Amino acid sequence: MNRAKLLRLSSILVNSLSSTRQSGLHSLRLNQVTHFSHFTQSPTFSRNPHFSNISPNSHQSLYFSTTPDSLINLILSKDWSEEFEIELGKLNPRVNHESVVYVLKKLNRNPKKSLDFYKWVRDKKGFEPRYVPSTILLKTLASREFLKDFWDVAEEMKGKGFCIDKHIYGAVNGALERENLVTEAGVWTKFYEKMREDNGENDAVKGVVEVIMGSEWNEGVESKLMKLGFPLAENVVFRVVWNLKEEPLKALKFFEWIASSRKFEHNSVTYSRMARVLALGGLMDEFWNLVTKMRSKGYEIDNYVKLARCLGKEHAVKLFELMMDGPYKPTETECNWLLKMLAHELDPDIELVNRVVNKYVGAGNTHTKALYDGLHRSLCKAGRFDEAKKVVEDMRNAGFKPDNITYSQEVFGLCRLKRFEDAVKVLNQMEAEGCVPDIKTWTILIQGYCIAGQLNEALSCFAQMPERNLDPDADLLEVLIDGFLSQDKLLGAYKFLVEMVNKACIKPWQATYKLMIEKLAQDGKLNEAFNLLSMMKQQGYPPYPEPFTAHISKSGTVEDAKKLLEAVPMNGLPSTEAYLNIITSFFNIGRHSEAKDLLYNSPSHVRRHRIIKKLFGSKPSINSPS
Incomplete structure:
Protein backbone atom coordinates (compact mmCIF):
# COMPACT_ATOMS: atom_id res chain seq x y z
CA MET A 1 0.00 0.00 0.00
CA ASN A 2 1.09 3.61 -0.70
CA ARG A 3 2.60 4.90 2.57
CA ALA A 4 1.17 8.40 2.07
CA LYS A 5 -2.28 6.84 1.93
CA LEU A 6 -1.53 4.74 5.02
CA LEU A 7 -0.31 7.85 6.83
CA ARG A 8 -3.58 9.63 6.09
CA LEU A 9 -5.55 6.57 7.12
CA SER A 10 -3.71 6.16 10.41
CA SER A 11 -4.25 9.85 11.22
CA ILE A 12 -8.00 9.49 10.55
CA LEU A 13 -8.15 6.39 12.73
CA VAL A 14 -6.37 8.11 15.60
CA ASN A 15 -8.87 10.97 15.47
CA SER A 16 -12.03 8.95 14.86
CA LEU A 17 -11.57 5.73 16.80
CA SER A 18 -9.74 6.73 19.96
CA SER A 19 -11.30 8.40 22.94
CA THR A 20 -10.69 12.09 23.65
CA ARG A 21 -7.03 12.85 23.07
CA GLN A 22 -5.06 13.93 26.09
CA SER A 23 -2.69 16.84 25.96
CA GLY A 24 1.00 16.37 25.48
CA LEU A 25 0.89 13.47 23.05
CA HIS A 26 3.23 15.16 20.60
CA SER A 27 5.88 15.23 23.30
CA LEU A 28 6.03 11.46 22.94
CA ARG A 29 7.08 11.61 19.32
CA LEU A 30 10.51 10.19 18.70
CA ASN A 31 13.06 12.86 17.99
CA GLN A 32 16.42 12.55 16.32
CA VAL A 33 19.13 13.18 18.88
CA THR A 34 22.35 15.00 18.09
CA HIS A 35 24.55 13.12 20.53
CA PHE A 36 24.57 9.98 22.58
CA SER A 37 26.60 9.00 25.62
CA HIS A 38 27.67 5.40 25.13
CA PHE A 39 27.62 3.02 28.02
CA THR A 40 30.75 3.31 30.12
CA GLN A 41 33.08 0.43 29.36
CA SER A 42 32.74 -2.27 31.99
CA PRO A 43 34.80 -5.32 32.91
CA THR A 44 34.73 -8.20 30.46
CA PHE A 45 31.94 -10.73 30.30
CA SER A 46 33.83 -13.20 32.44
CA ARG A 47 33.90 -10.72 35.31
CA ASN A 48 30.16 -10.17 35.25
CA PRO A 49 28.73 -11.52 38.52
CA HIS A 50 26.00 -13.23 36.52
CA PHE A 51 28.63 -15.53 35.02
CA SER A 52 30.57 -16.36 38.19
CA ASN A 53 33.98 -15.34 36.81
CA ILE A 54 33.98 -18.13 34.26
CA SER A 55 36.65 -17.73 31.62
CA PRO A 56 35.44 -18.15 28.03
CA ASN A 57 37.92 -20.97 27.46
CA SER A 58 37.53 -22.88 30.71
CA HIS A 59 36.87 -26.63 30.31
CA GLN A 60 37.10 -26.25 26.52
CA SER A 61 39.45 -29.16 25.95
CA LEU A 62 37.49 -31.43 28.30
CA TYR A 63 34.22 -30.59 26.55
CA PHE A 64 35.45 -31.21 23.02
CA SER A 65 37.30 -34.36 23.93
CA THR A 66 34.08 -36.23 24.64
CA THR A 67 33.32 -38.93 22.09
CA PRO A 68 29.98 -37.53 20.76
CA ASP A 69 31.49 -34.12 19.99
CA SER A 70 34.65 -35.62 18.51
CA LEU A 71 32.44 -37.71 16.24
CA ILE A 72 30.40 -34.66 15.19
CA ASN A 73 33.51 -32.60 14.46
CA LEU A 74 34.90 -35.39 12.28
CA ILE A 75 31.62 -35.81 10.37
CA LEU A 76 31.40 -32.08 9.70
CA SER A 77 35.02 -31.86 8.53
CA LYS A 78 34.93 -34.43 5.71
CA ASP A 79 32.78 -35.67 2.85
CA TRP A 80 31.08 -39.01 3.34
CA SER A 81 32.69 -41.94 1.53
CA GLU A 82 33.65 -45.57 2.07
CA GLU A 83 37.10 -44.44 3.15
CA PHE A 84 35.53 -42.06 5.64
CA GLU A 85 33.37 -44.86 7.04
CA ILE A 86 36.53 -46.89 7.63
CA GLU A 87 38.01 -43.92 9.48
CA TYR A 102 22.73 -36.34 20.15
CA VAL A 103 24.57 -36.46 16.81
CA LEU A 104 21.38 -36.06 14.75
CA LYS A 105 20.43 -32.99 16.76
CA LYS A 106 23.84 -31.47 16.16
CA LEU A 107 23.61 -32.22 12.43
CA ASN A 108 20.02 -31.02 12.00
CA ARG A 109 21.07 -28.18 9.67
CA ASN A 110 22.90 -30.55 7.38
CA PRO A 111 20.38 -33.03 5.89
CA LYS A 112 22.97 -34.86 3.75
CA LYS A 113 25.33 -35.63 6.62
CA SER A 114 22.39 -36.46 8.92
CA LEU A 115 21.12 -39.00 6.41
CA ASP A 116 24.59 -40.47 5.77
CA PHE A 117 25.19 -40.85 9.50
CA TYR A 118 21.78 -42.41 10.09
CA LYS A 119 22.27 -44.96 7.28
CA TRP A 120 25.74 -45.77 8.57
CA VAL A 121 24.66 -46.53 12.15
CA LYS A 139 12.18 -33.00 10.40
CA THR A 140 15.69 -32.48 9.02
CA LEU A 141 14.78 -34.04 5.64
CA ALA A 142 11.50 -32.12 5.20
CA SER A 143 12.77 -30.08 2.23
CA ARG A 144 12.48 -30.05 -1.55
CA GLU A 145 15.95 -31.53 -2.12
CA PHE A 146 15.46 -34.54 0.16
CA LEU A 147 11.82 -35.47 -0.44
CA LYS A 148 12.53 -39.06 -1.53
CA ASP A 149 14.62 -39.69 1.58
CA PHE A 150 11.95 -37.99 3.71
CA TRP A 151 9.29 -40.39 2.49
CA ASP A 152 11.63 -43.38 2.89
CA VAL A 153 12.08 -42.52 6.58
CA ALA A 154 8.35 -41.88 7.02
CA GLU A 155 7.51 -45.27 5.50
CA GLU A 156 10.14 -46.95 7.67
CA MET A 157 8.53 -45.43 10.78
CA LYS A 158 5.06 -46.53 9.71
CA GLY A 159 6.32 -50.04 9.02
CA LYS A 160 7.79 -50.31 12.51
CA GLY A 161 4.47 -49.36 14.09
CA PHE A 162 5.48 -45.87 15.19
CA CYS A 163 2.73 -43.31 15.70
CA ILE A 164 3.86 -39.71 15.13
CA ASP A 165 2.50 -37.23 17.68
CA LYS A 166 0.78 -34.00 16.67
CA HIS A 167 3.79 -31.79 17.54
CA ILE A 168 6.06 -33.68 15.14
CA TYR A 169 3.32 -33.64 12.53
CA GLY A 170 2.97 -29.85 12.90
CA ALA A 171 6.72 -29.23 12.73
CA VAL A 172 7.08 -31.30 9.56
CA ASN A 173 3.99 -29.74 7.99
CA GLY A 174 5.35 -26.26 8.72
CA ALA A 175 8.71 -27.15 7.15
CA LEU A 176 7.02 -28.41 3.98
CA GLU A 177 4.84 -25.31 3.72
CA ARG A 178 7.88 -23.03 4.14
CA GLU A 179 9.37 -24.80 1.12
CA ASN A 180 6.11 -24.13 -0.77
CA LEU A 181 5.54 -27.88 -1.04
CA VAL A 182 1.77 -27.52 -0.74
CA THR A 183 0.95 -30.81 -2.47
CA GLU A 184 3.47 -32.70 -0.36
CA ALA A 185 2.06 -31.11 2.80
CA GLY A 186 -1.38 -32.42 1.84
CA VAL A 187 0.03 -35.91 1.21
CA TRP A 188 1.86 -35.70 4.55
CA THR A 189 -1.40 -34.88 6.36
CA LYS A 190 -3.12 -37.91 4.83
CA PHE A 191 -0.09 -40.07 5.66
CA TYR A 192 -0.16 -38.85 9.28
CA GLU A 193 -3.87 -39.58 9.63
CA LYS A 194 -3.44 -43.05 8.12
CA MET A 195 -0.49 -43.78 10.42
CA ARG A 196 -2.55 -42.81 13.47
CA GLU A 197 -5.40 -44.97 12.22
CA ASP A 198 -3.14 -47.98 11.65
CA ASN A 199 -0.68 -47.60 14.52
CA GLY A 200 -2.34 -45.30 17.03
CA GLU A 201 -4.44 -47.82 18.95
CA ASN A 202 -3.72 -51.36 17.87
CA ASP A 203 -5.40 -54.23 19.69
CA ALA A 204 -2.44 -55.03 21.95
CA VAL A 205 -2.06 -51.49 23.29
CA LYS A 206 -5.81 -50.96 23.60
CA GLY A 207 -6.31 -54.21 25.48
CA VAL A 208 -3.56 -53.50 28.01
CA SER A 215 -9.71 -50.98 38.35
CA GLU A 216 -7.06 -50.20 40.94
CA TRP A 217 -3.77 -52.01 40.45
CA ASN A 218 -3.82 -55.42 42.15
CA GLU A 219 -3.01 -59.09 41.57
CA GLY A 220 -6.17 -59.44 39.52
CA VAL A 221 -4.96 -56.79 37.08
CA GLU A 222 -1.58 -58.48 36.85
CA SER A 223 -3.23 -61.83 36.19
CA LYS A 224 -5.37 -60.37 33.37
CA LEU A 225 -2.31 -58.76 31.81
CA MET A 226 -0.45 -62.07 31.88
CA LYS A 227 -3.34 -63.75 30.08
CA LEU A 228 -3.34 -61.10 27.36
CA GLY A 229 0.09 -62.20 26.23
CA PHE A 230 0.81 -58.86 24.62
CA PRO A 231 4.18 -58.46 22.86
CA LEU A 232 6.96 -57.04 25.00
CA ALA A 233 8.13 -54.63 22.32
CA GLU A 234 9.58 -51.20 22.97
CA ASN A 235 6.93 -49.54 20.81
CA VAL A 236 4.07 -51.29 22.64
CA VAL A 237 5.41 -50.37 26.09
CA PHE A 238 6.11 -46.83 24.91
CA ARG A 239 2.51 -46.34 23.77
CA VAL A 240 0.86 -48.08 26.73
CA VAL A 241 2.68 -45.79 29.15
CA TRP A 242 1.67 -42.72 27.14
CA ASN A 243 -1.97 -43.81 26.91
CA LEU A 244 -1.99 -44.06 30.72
CA LYS A 245 -0.79 -40.47 31.20
CA GLU A 246 -4.09 -39.47 32.83
CA GLU A 247 -3.31 -42.06 35.54
CA PRO A 248 0.46 -41.64 36.05
CA LEU A 249 0.66 -43.91 39.10
CA LYS A 250 -0.96 -46.74 37.16
CA ALA A 251 1.47 -46.10 34.33
CA LEU A 252 4.33 -46.39 36.83
CA LYS A 253 2.89 -49.63 38.24
CA PHE A 254 2.77 -51.09 34.74
CA PHE A 255 6.28 -49.81 34.00
CA GLU A 256 7.68 -51.49 37.12
CA TRP A 257 5.63 -54.66 36.70
CA ILE A 258 6.83 -55.52 33.21
CA ALA A 259 10.42 -55.06 34.41
CA SER A 260 10.05 -57.27 37.49
CA SER A 261 7.50 -59.88 36.37
CA ARG A 262 7.96 -59.95 32.61
CA LYS A 263 11.72 -59.26 32.70
CA PHE A 264 11.42 -56.43 30.17
CA GLU A 265 14.63 -54.43 29.85
CA HIS A 266 13.74 -50.74 29.82
CA LYS A 293 17.51 -45.01 38.50
CA MET A 294 17.65 -44.40 34.76
CA ARG A 295 21.05 -42.73 34.95
CA SER A 296 22.40 -45.39 37.29
CA LYS A 297 21.71 -47.90 34.52
CA GLY A 298 23.58 -45.77 31.98
CA TYR A 299 20.60 -44.26 30.18
CA GLU A 300 20.02 -40.57 29.48
CA ILE A 301 17.00 -38.38 28.74
CA CYS A 310 6.15 -30.76 31.51
CA LEU A 311 8.14 -29.45 34.48
CA GLY A 312 7.99 -26.35 36.63
CA LYS A 313 10.81 -23.88 36.17
CA GLU A 314 12.89 -25.04 39.16
CA HIS A 315 12.75 -28.67 38.08
CA ALA A 316 13.46 -27.72 34.44
CA VAL A 317 16.65 -25.95 35.55
CA LYS A 318 17.65 -28.84 37.80
CA LEU A 319 17.22 -31.28 34.91
CA PHE A 320 19.26 -28.98 32.63
CA GLU A 321 22.10 -28.92 35.16
CA LEU A 322 21.94 -32.69 35.54
CA MET A 323 22.13 -33.25 31.78
CA MET A 324 24.95 -30.72 31.37
CA ASP A 325 26.99 -32.94 33.69
CA GLY A 326 26.36 -35.95 31.45
CA PRO A 327 27.87 -37.00 28.12
CA TYR A 328 24.92 -35.80 26.01
CA LYS A 329 24.52 -32.19 26.98
CA PRO A 330 21.59 -29.96 25.99
CA THR A 331 22.34 -28.06 22.79
CA GLU A 332 22.65 -24.30 22.39
CA THR A 333 19.12 -24.25 20.99
CA GLU A 334 17.81 -26.07 24.05
CA CYS A 335 19.67 -23.72 26.37
CA ASN A 336 18.19 -20.70 24.60
CA TRP A 337 14.74 -22.27 24.80
CA LEU A 338 15.11 -22.65 28.57
CA LEU A 352 17.53 -19.61 38.05
CA VAL A 353 18.56 -17.73 34.91
CA ASN A 354 22.08 -17.28 36.30
CA ARG A 355 22.28 -20.98 37.11
CA VAL A 356 21.45 -21.89 33.51
CA VAL A 357 23.96 -19.45 32.03
CA ASN A 358 26.71 -20.43 34.46
CA LYS A 359 26.19 -24.14 33.86
CA TYR A 360 26.19 -23.74 30.09
CA VAL A 361 29.31 -21.57 30.01
CA GLY A 362 30.97 -23.74 32.65
CA ALA A 363 30.72 -26.71 30.29
CA GLY A 364 33.10 -24.91 27.93
CA ASN A 365 30.54 -23.43 25.56
CA THR A 366 31.34 -20.15 23.87
CA HIS A 367 29.45 -16.96 24.68
CA THR A 368 26.89 -16.41 21.98
CA LYS A 369 24.74 -13.40 21.21
CA ALA A 370 21.68 -15.49 22.08
CA LEU A 371 23.14 -16.28 25.51
CA TYR A 372 23.68 -12.60 26.28
CA ASP A 373 20.16 -11.82 25.07
CA GLY A 374 18.75 -14.63 27.21
CA LEU A 375 20.11 -13.09 30.40
CA HIS A 376 19.37 -9.55 29.27
CA ARG A 377 15.73 -10.45 28.53
CA GLN A 409 13.82 -6.35 25.46
CA GLU A 410 14.65 -3.10 27.24
CA VAL A 411 11.65 -1.37 25.68
CA PHE A 412 9.41 -4.21 26.83
CA GLY A 413 10.74 -4.07 30.38
CA LEU A 414 10.27 -0.30 30.59
CA CYS A 415 6.75 -0.50 29.16
CA ARG A 416 5.90 -3.18 31.67
CA LEU A 417 6.74 -0.69 34.44
CA LYS A 418 4.85 2.06 32.56
CA ARG A 419 8.08 4.00 32.05
CA PHE A 420 7.03 5.05 28.56
CA GLU A 421 9.19 8.16 28.29
CA ASP A 422 12.25 6.02 29.03
CA ALA A 423 11.08 3.47 26.45
CA VAL A 424 10.85 6.23 23.83
CA LYS A 425 14.37 7.35 24.76
CA VAL A 426 15.59 3.82 24.02
CA LEU A 427 14.16 4.07 20.52
CA ASN A 428 15.92 7.40 20.05
CA GLN A 429 19.12 5.83 21.33
CA MET A 430 18.78 3.00 18.82
CA GLU A 431 18.47 5.42 15.93
CA ALA A 432 21.47 7.39 17.16
CA GLU A 433 23.53 4.19 17.07
CA GLY A 434 22.36 3.35 13.58
CA CYS A 435 20.09 0.53 14.73
CA VAL A 436 16.75 1.49 13.21
CA PRO A 437 13.79 0.28 15.30
CA ASP A 438 11.92 -2.37 13.33
CA ILE A 439 8.28 -3.35 13.31
CA LYS A 440 8.72 -5.69 16.30
CA THR A 441 10.25 -2.94 18.46
CA TRP A 442 7.39 -0.57 17.63
CA THR A 443 4.87 -3.32 18.29
CA ILE A 444 6.31 -3.85 21.76
CA LEU A 445 6.04 -0.13 22.53
CA ILE A 446 2.47 0.03 21.25
CA GLN A 447 1.58 -3.13 23.18
CA GLY A 448 2.95 -1.52 26.33
CA TYR A 449 0.61 1.44 25.91
CA CYS A 450 -2.34 -0.88 25.22
CA ILE A 451 -1.69 -3.01 28.31
CA ALA A 452 -1.48 0.16 30.39
CA GLY A 453 -4.87 1.24 29.03
CA GLN A 454 -3.39 4.16 27.09
CA LEU A 455 -5.01 3.49 23.73
CA ASN A 456 -4.62 7.08 22.50
CA GLU A 457 -0.87 6.94 22.94
CA ALA A 458 -0.75 3.54 21.23
CA LEU A 459 -2.61 4.97 18.24
CA SER A 460 -0.34 8.02 18.21
CA CYS A 461 2.68 5.73 17.88
CA PHE A 462 0.87 3.76 15.20
CA ALA A 463 0.28 6.99 13.24
CA GLN A 464 4.03 7.68 13.19
CA MET A 465 5.01 4.36 11.63
CA PRO A 466 4.36 5.27 7.96
CA GLU A 467 6.74 8.23 8.36
CA ARG A 468 9.44 5.71 9.25
CA ASN A 469 8.74 3.40 6.31
CA GLN A 487 -11.22 -0.47 26.66
CA ASP A 488 -14.61 -2.00 25.77
CA PRO A 508 -4.93 -10.57 10.06
CA TRP A 509 -4.20 -13.76 11.93
CA GLN A 510 -7.01 -16.29 11.85
CA ALA A 511 -7.17 -16.01 15.65
CA THR A 512 -7.81 -12.25 15.36
CA TYR A 513 -10.78 -12.81 13.08
CA LYS A 514 -12.13 -15.55 15.34
CA LEU A 515 -11.83 -13.42 18.48
CA MET A 516 -13.67 -10.49 16.86
CA ILE A 517 -16.41 -12.73 15.45
CA GLU A 518 -16.93 -14.27 18.90
CA LYS A 519 -17.15 -10.85 20.57
CA LEU A 520 -19.53 -9.43 17.96
CA ALA A 521 -21.77 -12.51 17.97
CA GLN A 522 -21.95 -12.50 21.77
CA ASP A 523 -22.95 -8.82 21.65
CA GLY A 524 -25.66 -9.52 19.09
CA LYS A 525 -23.91 -7.57 16.31
CA LYS A 537 -13.19 -16.38 3.61
CA GLN A 538 -11.87 -13.93 1.01
CA GLN A 539 -8.43 -14.18 2.62
CA GLY A 540 -8.42 -17.97 2.42
CA TYR A 541 -9.35 -18.87 5.99
CA PRO A 542 -11.89 -21.64 6.67
CA PRO A 543 -15.37 -20.55 7.83
CA TYR A 544 -15.99 -20.11 11.54
CA PRO A 545 -19.70 -20.67 12.21
CA GLU A 546 -19.59 -21.78 15.85
CA PRO A 547 -20.14 -18.36 17.53
CA PHE A 548 -23.06 -17.67 15.18
CA THR A 549 -24.64 -21.04 15.85
CA ALA A 550 -24.47 -20.56 19.61
CA HIS A 551 -26.04 -17.08 19.44
CA ILE A 552 -28.65 -17.85 16.77
CA SER A 553 -29.85 -20.99 18.54
CA LYS A 554 -30.53 -18.97 21.71
CA SER A 555 -31.93 -15.69 20.42
CA GLY A 556 -31.58 -15.54 16.63
CA THR A 557 -34.18 -15.98 13.92
CA VAL A 558 -34.59 -18.48 11.11
CA GLU A 559 -33.57 -15.68 8.74
CA ASP A 560 -30.33 -15.30 10.74
CA ALA A 561 -29.77 -19.03 10.34
CA LYS A 562 -30.32 -18.82 6.58
CA LYS A 563 -27.87 -15.94 6.38
CA LEU A 564 -25.28 -17.99 8.22
CA LEU A 565 -25.78 -20.95 5.89
CA GLU A 566 -25.18 -18.66 2.92
CA ALA A 567 -22.04 -17.26 4.51
CA VAL A 568 -20.45 -20.50 5.74
CA PRO A 569 -19.49 -22.46 2.58
CA MET A 570 -16.10 -21.79 1.05
CA ASN A 571 -17.35 -22.96 -2.36
CA GLY A 572 -20.81 -23.72 -3.66
CA LEU A 573 -23.77 -24.68 -1.49
CA PRO A 574 -23.91 -25.02 2.30
CA SER A 575 -22.71 -28.39 3.58
CA THR A 576 -25.01 -30.95 5.11
CA GLU A 577 -23.05 -30.59 8.35
CA ALA A 578 -23.80 -26.85 8.48
CA TYR A 579 -27.55 -27.49 8.20
CA GLY A 590 -36.09 -26.25 22.93
CA ARG A 591 -36.85 -24.02 19.93
CA HIS A 592 -38.56 -26.80 17.98
CA SER A 593 -40.65 -24.47 15.85
CA GLU A 594 -37.57 -22.69 14.50
CA ALA A 595 -35.86 -26.04 13.96
CA LYS A 596 -38.80 -27.24 11.86
CA ASP A 597 -39.03 -24.00 9.89
CA LEU A 598 -35.37 -24.23 8.95
CA LEU A 599 -35.73 -27.94 8.19
CA TYR A 600 -38.59 -27.28 5.75
CA ASN A 601 -36.30 -24.89 3.87
CA SER A 602 -33.47 -27.42 3.73
CA PRO A 603 -32.51 -29.64 0.77
CA SER A 604 -34.19 -33.04 0.62
CA HIS A 605 -30.99 -34.93 1.47
CA VAL A 606 -30.79 -32.98 4.76
CA ARG A 607 -34.41 -33.82 5.62
CA ARG A 608 -33.70 -37.50 4.99
CA HIS A 609 -30.53 -37.55 7.10
CA ARG A 610 -30.41 -40.12 9.91
CA ILE A 611 -29.69 -37.41 12.54
CA ILE A 612 -32.80 -35.50 11.48
CA LYS A 613 -34.88 -38.67 11.61
CA LYS A 614 -33.58 -39.38 15.08
CA LEU A 615 -34.52 -35.85 16.22
CA PHE A 616 -37.99 -35.64 14.65
CA GLY A 617 -38.81 -39.24 13.92
CA SER A 618 -39.57 -40.46 10.39
CA LYS A 619 -42.92 -38.70 10.13
CA PRO A 620 -43.96 -37.50 6.67
CA SER A 621 -44.39 -34.00 8.10
CA ILE A 622 -40.65 -33.39 8.07
CA ASN A 623 -40.34 -34.11 4.37
CA SER A 624 -42.43 -31.20 3.16
CA PRO A 625 -43.73 -27.95 4.60
CA SER A 626 -46.98 -28.23 6.54
Missing part, protein backbone atom coordinates in the same frame (compact mmCIF):
# COMPACT_ATOMS: atom_id res chain seq x y z
CA LEU A 88 34.84 -43.61 11.57
CA GLY A 89 34.97 -47.30 12.37
CA LYS A 90 38.50 -46.93 13.74
CA LEU A 91 37.18 -44.36 16.23
CA ASN A 92 34.86 -47.10 17.49
CA PRO A 93 32.27 -44.56 18.65
CA ARG A 94 29.61 -45.63 21.11
CA VAL A 95 26.48 -46.23 19.05
CA ASN A 96 23.41 -46.23 21.26
CA HIS A 97 20.09 -44.41 21.36
CA GLU A 98 21.46 -41.39 23.23
CA SER A 99 24.52 -40.93 21.05
CA VAL A 100 22.54 -41.22 17.80
CA VAL A 101 19.96 -38.69 19.03
CA ARG A 122 21.60 -48.44 10.91
CA ASP A 123 23.19 -50.46 8.11
CA LYS A 124 26.81 -50.80 9.25
CA LYS A 125 26.64 -50.56 13.06
CA GLY A 126 23.43 -52.49 13.67
CA PHE A 127 21.48 -49.61 15.22
CA GLU A 128 17.78 -50.40 15.43
CA PRO A 129 15.78 -47.30 14.37
CA ARG A 130 13.67 -45.84 17.16
CA TYR A 131 11.01 -43.20 17.40
CA VAL A 132 13.00 -40.18 18.60
CA PRO A 133 15.99 -40.35 16.21
CA SER A 134 13.62 -41.12 13.34
CA THR A 135 11.53 -38.03 14.04
CA ILE A 136 14.63 -35.83 14.29
CA LEU A 137 15.78 -37.08 10.89
CA LEU A 138 12.28 -36.70 9.46
CA VAL A 209 -4.82 -49.97 28.67
CA GLU A 210 -8.42 -51.15 29.15
CA VAL A 211 -7.36 -53.74 31.73
CA ILE A 212 -5.26 -51.27 33.71
CA MET A 213 -7.85 -48.49 33.62
CA GLY A 214 -10.62 -50.88 34.65
CA ASN A 267 15.87 -48.34 27.77
CA SER A 268 16.20 -44.60 27.11
CA VAL A 269 12.99 -44.55 25.06
CA THR A 270 10.73 -46.14 27.66
CA TYR A 271 12.42 -44.40 30.61
CA SER A 272 12.09 -41.00 28.92
CA ARG A 273 8.41 -41.54 28.15
CA MET A 274 7.71 -42.70 31.71
CA ALA A 275 9.51 -39.61 33.00
CA ARG A 276 7.27 -37.35 30.85
CA VAL A 277 4.13 -39.03 32.18
CA LEU A 278 5.26 -38.53 35.79
CA ALA A 279 6.21 -34.92 35.08
CA LEU A 280 2.83 -34.22 33.47
CA GLY A 281 1.16 -35.69 36.55
CA GLY A 282 3.20 -33.50 38.90
CA LEU A 283 4.65 -36.55 40.70
CA MET A 284 8.06 -35.02 41.25
CA ASP A 285 9.35 -37.43 43.90
CA GLU A 286 8.59 -40.37 41.62
CA PHE A 287 10.02 -38.43 38.67
CA TRP A 288 13.41 -37.82 40.27
CA ASN A 289 13.58 -41.37 41.62
CA LEU A 290 13.01 -42.63 38.07
CA VAL A 291 15.61 -40.28 36.57
CA THR A 292 18.15 -41.34 39.21
CA ASP A 302 16.62 -38.33 24.95
CA ASN A 303 14.78 -35.01 24.52
CA TYR A 304 15.35 -32.24 27.05
CA VAL A 305 12.80 -29.73 25.75
CA LYS A 306 9.91 -32.21 25.53
CA LEU A 307 10.46 -33.25 29.12
CA ALA A 308 11.19 -29.75 30.44
CA ARG A 309 7.89 -28.48 29.00
CA LEU A 339 16.23 -19.03 28.99
CA LYS A 340 13.20 -17.85 27.00
CA MET A 341 10.94 -20.07 29.07
CA LEU A 342 12.29 -18.55 32.30
CA ALA A 343 11.92 -15.03 30.88
CA HIS A 344 8.30 -15.78 30.02
CA GLU A 345 7.46 -15.79 33.73
CA LEU A 346 5.61 -12.72 34.99
CA ASP A 347 8.50 -12.03 37.36
CA PRO A 348 11.56 -13.96 36.15
CA ASP A 349 13.69 -15.71 38.77
CA ILE A 350 17.13 -14.25 38.03
CA GLU A 351 18.85 -16.80 40.26
CA SER A 378 15.04 -11.67 32.06
CA LEU A 379 16.85 -8.75 33.72
CA CYS A 380 14.83 -6.24 31.69
CA LYS A 381 11.56 -7.96 32.42
CA ALA A 382 12.43 -8.03 36.12
CA GLY A 383 13.14 -4.28 36.02
CA ARG A 384 16.85 -4.71 36.86
CA PHE A 385 18.04 -2.28 34.20
CA ASP A 386 21.43 -1.41 35.73
CA GLU A 387 22.41 -5.07 35.62
CA ALA A 388 20.95 -5.38 32.13
CA LYS A 389 23.19 -2.52 30.94
CA LYS A 390 26.23 -4.33 32.31
CA VAL A 391 25.29 -7.37 30.23
CA VAL A 392 25.06 -5.14 27.15
CA GLU A 393 28.53 -3.75 27.93
CA ASP A 394 29.90 -7.27 28.17
CA MET A 395 28.14 -8.09 24.92
CA ARG A 396 29.90 -5.18 23.21
CA ASN A 397 33.27 -6.16 24.68
CA ALA A 398 32.79 -9.68 23.35
CA GLY A 399 32.30 -8.28 19.85
CA PHE A 400 28.51 -8.50 19.61
CA LYS A 401 26.60 -5.40 18.61
CA PRO A 402 23.26 -4.75 20.34
CA ASP A 403 20.44 -5.07 17.82
CA ASN A 404 16.67 -4.78 17.65
CA ILE A 405 16.30 -7.90 19.80
CA THR A 406 18.47 -6.43 22.54
CA TYR A 407 16.82 -3.03 22.57
CA SER A 408 13.31 -4.45 22.21
CA LEU A 470 7.23 0.73 8.54
CA ASP A 471 4.15 -1.18 7.37
CA PRO A 472 1.84 -2.62 10.04
CA ASP A 473 1.55 -6.40 10.13
CA ALA A 474 -0.75 -9.03 11.63
CA ASP A 475 1.07 -9.01 14.98
CA LEU A 476 0.64 -5.26 15.41
CA LEU A 477 -2.98 -5.45 14.30
CA GLU A 478 -3.66 -8.10 16.92
CA VAL A 479 -2.07 -5.91 19.62
CA LEU A 480 -4.20 -2.90 18.71
CA ILE A 481 -7.39 -4.95 18.47
CA ASP A 482 -6.69 -6.26 21.99
CA GLY A 483 -6.13 -2.64 23.04
CA PHE A 484 -9.54 -1.59 21.74
CA LEU A 485 -11.25 -4.55 23.38
CA SER A 486 -9.56 -3.91 26.72
CA LYS A 489 -14.47 -0.39 22.32
CA LEU A 490 -15.89 -3.33 20.36
CA LEU A 491 -17.20 -1.31 17.41
CA GLY A 492 -13.98 0.70 17.36
CA ALA A 493 -12.03 -2.54 17.11
CA TYR A 494 -14.33 -3.74 14.33
CA LYS A 495 -13.96 -0.52 12.29
CA PHE A 496 -10.21 -0.54 12.80
CA LEU A 497 -9.93 -4.16 11.64
CA VAL A 498 -12.05 -3.52 8.54
CA GLU A 499 -10.05 -0.40 7.61
CA MET A 500 -6.72 -2.18 8.03
CA VAL A 501 -7.85 -5.08 5.83
CA ASN A 502 -9.55 -3.02 3.12
CA LYS A 503 -7.19 -0.04 2.94
CA ALA A 504 -3.88 -1.20 4.41
CA CYS A 505 -4.13 -4.65 2.76
CA ILE A 506 -3.20 -6.49 5.96
CA LYS A 507 -4.07 -10.16 6.35
CA LEU A 526 -24.50 -10.24 13.67
CA ASN A 527 -24.23 -8.01 10.60
CA GLU A 528 -20.73 -6.93 11.59
CA ALA A 529 -19.80 -10.52 12.46
CA PHE A 530 -21.10 -11.76 9.09
CA ASN A 531 -19.01 -9.11 7.35
CA LEU A 532 -15.85 -10.38 9.10
CA LEU A 533 -16.79 -13.94 8.20
CA SER A 534 -16.96 -12.90 4.55
CA MET A 535 -13.60 -11.09 4.78
CA MET A 536 -12.11 -14.13 6.48
CA LEU A 580 -27.43 -30.26 10.80
CA ASN A 581 -25.49 -28.13 13.30
CA ILE A 582 -27.97 -25.25 13.25
CA ILE A 583 -31.11 -27.39 13.18
CA THR A 584 -29.78 -29.52 16.04
CA SER A 585 -28.83 -26.39 18.02
CA PHE A 586 -32.37 -25.01 17.68
CA PHE A 587 -33.84 -28.37 18.67
CA ASN A 588 -31.57 -28.99 21.67
CA ILE A 589 -32.35 -25.61 23.20
